[in-house]
Amino acid sequence: MKTVSAPSPGARSTLFACIAVFALGQFQRASGSIFGPVLSEKLGIPATALGVLVGAMFAATLASQAPAGIALDRFGPQRVILWTLALVAVGNALFAIAPGLGNAAWPALLAARVLIGVGLAATGAGVQMMLAQNLPSGDYGYASGLLVTLGGVGGLVGTWPLAVALERLPWIIVFGFGAVLALLVMGIAAWFLQPTAPEKAEQCQTNTGFIALLKDSELRRILCLGAVTYAPIVTITGLWGGPYLHDVHGLSPEESGKALMGLFATTIAAGVVFGRIDRTGRGRDKVIVLAAAGSATCLAVMALMSTPPLLGALALLAGSVFLQQFYIPLGVRLRDTVPASVFGRANALKMLIAIGAIPVMQTAFGLVLDLARSAGVGDESAYRIAFGSMAAAIALAVTNYSFRRRSDGCSG
Known part of the structure; x- marks a missing residue:
């Protein structure tokens, strides 16, 4: 694969934005074990339905991987990441208001998790593409390691800190902030990630x-x-x-x-x-x-x-x-x-x-x-x-x- 031979001027900015996107995804993936018991108590959701709800995001991510990969190659990672972060923001907003929708709470919660899962499908591969296109060949693995390390903080926030927030604040405030956070990350990605033209097919391909x-x-x-x-x-x-x-x-x-x-x-x-x-x-x-x-x-x-x-x-x-x-x-x-x-x-x-x-x-x-x-x-x-x-x-x-x-x- 072709990579740039010298650091691009925006390499550090690209890495910062990719870490923010990755951290948001880690937070979403880790949060299920925390909000699950709260929903069970709040809405009386049985264990099987709760398992379906938590797993819906992962199932949606898996189902969306193939079209996400095609979109990344066709339109470039920056555009696709922005689209998918918008889905994550909408999903979080719906998740924030869903418990108050009465009989519509369960389908709204499920739809929210699906939207978040579809949104996350392209972010993992997308940030890797951004790193590959904007960092020197020798720095790609090192940057991927920093991505895992610093972005992993998002997963930690989705555990004990989220539990504390749900104990002290209303549901709609906590996950409403999650929607705002997704929009903030979307803004960071729009500002720091530079659009890249899709790569042309190589002769052997x-x-x-x-x-x-x-x-x-x-x-x-x-x-x-x-x-x-x-x-x-x-x-x-x-x-x-x-x-x-x-x-x-x-x-x-x-x-x-x-x-x-x-x-x-x-x-x-x-x-x-x-x-x-x-x-x-x-x-x-x-x-x-x-x-x-x-x-x-x-x-x-x-x-x-x-x-x-x-x-x-x-x-x-x-x-x-x-x-x-x-x-x-x-x-x-x-x-x-x-x-x-x-x-x-x-x-x-x-x-x-x-x-x-x-x-x-x-x-x-x-x-x-x-x-x-x-x-x-x-x-x-x-x-x-x-x-x-x-x-x-x-x-x-x-x-x-x-x-x-x-x-x-x-x-x-």
Whole structure:
């Protein structure tokens, strides 16, 4: 992929705006676990309906990835990001007023989450395109690391600070401010992100559809490894880490929450580390393979150890989620693999697979627990089997990435 060879005058401004957009998305993704109990108490929404409501945003994001990727390549990331941020703002405004709409509250809440999900579909791939187009080749991975680190603050705001706000302020004020925040980020993007013309198709590129992209063996092995990037992190920090700490180590919900917040902070810190490593431009594939293998090893040790001490278990889980940030150099490999004119589609495809793998791995982890328990295995051993299964999935993907070799020369 073609990239500028020297920093553009607006490189720092571009990075600042991209961090703001990314942080807004992280806030939206993290907020479900906080506002869910409030809605259940306020409107009496049952657990199944609440799960549908929280999941609607992610489902809408997944369904919109393909058209978002096409739009990014066709119209350029700056325009598409502005359109989609407008959807996020409208969704937040509707979400703010929905509980007061009586019988229409539930469909309004659902529609709001769908609008937000559709709006977020293009922001992840869009900010990556902006960074790729405006930063030097050697700085792209480093900037992606800063994006994860600084933008991750948005996810932290969507946890405890949001809970405090909902306890002290009316619902409409809190999420009305969310709509204002989305408009503010939209203004930042409009001011600092410079419009870029869509890239022209390269000579080797005769078909730019998703099917054509999947015919590239190099891209396929990147996508295969991409399926185990986000999923292990979210499976541990966003769902099964808490039950594990409670069932095996006896931690209270509050204690588990503090531990999981620490794990989430570990992923944020890892963004800077992997970004700086990638900035050297040396041994990128080795970093990817060693980090992914290290993450699988941490989980394998969790599977092999019989009731590790709490600090040991937390250290192993922290090591795993830290090393999962290999997705930063993997994103650079994706950028270097595909032509610039289809980078939006390729990035959207990677996001589709990586995000789509999250509910699959979360469900599979629970299924392994249920099967082990039904076979008479105790909780501690059931979790060991589940962690071992996750380690095996990562090991299989990284083995495929390590040994498959490129068989065509079109997308180099």
